[in-house]
Amino acid sequence: MNEKVFRDPVHNYINVNNQVIYDLINSKEFQRLRRIKQVPTTASTFHGAEHSRFTHCLGVYEIARRVTNIFDRKYQEFWNPDESLLTMTAALLHDVGHGAYSHTFERLFETDHEAYTQEIITSPETEINTILKQVSPDFPDKVASVINHTYPNKQVVQLISSQIDCDRMDYLLRDSYYSGVSYGQFDLTRILRVIQPVGDGIAFSSSGMHAVEDYLVSRYQMYMQVYFHPASRAMEVLLQNLLKRAKSLYHLDQGFFQRTSPNLIPFFENRAELTDYLALDDGVMNTYFQTWMSSEDSILADLASRFINRKIFKSVTFNQEAETELHHLSELVKSVGFDPDYYTGIHVNFDLPYDIYRPEKTKPRTEINMLQKDGTVVELSNLSALVQTLMGTNYGDRRFYFPKEMLILDDLFSSDKETFMSYLSNEHFNPKN
Structure with a gap:
């Protein structure tokens, strides 16, 4: 297909050169996200924050597209290019199940946006499911398994859901931009230069440690100053x-x-x-x-x-x-x-700004690992005194x-x-x- 572009205030251009992605964007279930605010009650305090789940999901897709392009070019010994479309699709659809005033509505009516996301993806009644099946009959189930964290390749899962993933990177930058604050800004370009796949997930070159620190501090500040207002x-x-x-x-x-x-x-x-x-x-x-x-x-x-x-x-x-x-x-x-x-x-x-992997927890966090020049992997807080102070504290x-x-x-x-x-x-x- 001819490349399509969406002009975006955060990423400048969002590039779509895959027909499946473009068809998913045009599905009625995805277009519905235009009518769901990303941070609905925050907009009552920061009046510029009128942006939608639609814009956020496009942004998460764009970051995932850039990451997988890097992986496809530079890390073929660790990354399977066949996983790239799956990663971009899961990034695009990760929030498709969010509802009206999502989190507040969920608490009262006991709904679950992640469960609805998986149902939209796997239900034969949706346009999204029909589009996904054009890739392969089992493709909808694969996408759903990335979102519910059961997909066997943890590299893909961590790009969509971890302590530093495509989702968080976009919503920090996007919510910061539309809220009119600078707290959520960090060096995305640098992070994309140092991210790489490893055997059991993703890691970051130790030369980019300060960019990762900056991301974590930005996340902490956004929660304290904006999300928890x-x-x-x-x-x-x-x-x-x-x-x-x-x-x-x-x-x-x-x-x-x-x-x-x-x-x-x-x-x-x-x-x-x-x-x-x-x-x-x-x-x-x-x-x-x-x-x-x-x-x-x-x-x-x-x-x-x-x-x-x-x-x-x-x-x-x-x-x-x-x-x-x-x-x-x-x-x-x-x-x-x-x-x-x-x-x-x-x-x-x-909020817990950062924590190490604790297997005894009900939902243990995937820790952030730094790749040393000698090839060894070291957990971030062992290298960063700044992160050590944030770790484990709510x-x-x-x-x-x-x-x-x-x-x-x-x-x-x-x-x-x-x-x-x-x-x-x-x-x-x-x-x-």
Whole structure:
């Protein structure tokens, strides 16, 4: 086929010279990703972050294309060129199962975007499956096995999912660019020069250690400064409570939801199938939320209005010793007329910037290995004092969310405000956050 190009703000040009890849991009399941934001609640804080899963998946494909081109040219003794199309395909499709407001939706309705990704790839009902079968009858299963980490060649798996993979490299650069911050920037060009296949996975030339360090620090900073931003998490809590309220009301007033939000009914009734999942996207959900603003249920209408109009909750950080005191804060919220089931929330975010391989863990991480000049492989933290300081430590915080009104109550509730503020002054809380 003639080469197709997509102009991209992160990678400049994304090059497609394989018909299978181009057909997959044009499939309806992949085009749906245009309507799924990459970081939906982050966009409420960093207003430029309106980019989609579609752009991210194209970016992951492009990095995988560049890597496999390098492997095909330089490392034929360690890399099988027959794996290149599989790697690029898995990179392109790795997030095709993400849904509307994906992670928040998943927690409430117990869906799994990775399971949906595999179903989209392997189901004979999808356009993607039909395209993949043109390569070979077992090609869809191979792609799915890369995504669920069971594919036997760990080189391919690690390029798609590891502590430094094509997915993470693109989303750090892309989310950084669209968020308007510099935290996630790192030297991708240098990393692509030092990455190489080894017998049991991928490694990086020790001459590129500082570029890998830079990548890990950039990842840490993006999580601390962008992904864990308290205002973005406030939107997640608000969305979670809004959907929880709708789910609880459905059985009391099915007609309202049949009129205003019919595509959610299979999820309310716990009978959703793949077609139901694919029928939802961020735009559909936002339309539903706007119709809920006119609901006769005051809580549903208010939460929908707060979410649509970004009237977010305030928060306070707390340590584990304070968990027993959160009940008192909830009771004070209730005392002034807010149902704490829907107007409070606990949001816990922690990230492990880097860790070594620990086989005793349920989901052990694939460590980053550096290839020495003498051919030996050394785990990164044994060479880098900087990485040693990041290794094995979780960073983040616990937040209790509550209505902003609790801080600005008028004289009628002045005693409640004083009591509330006195609790926040407890040594276990940090009200300045």
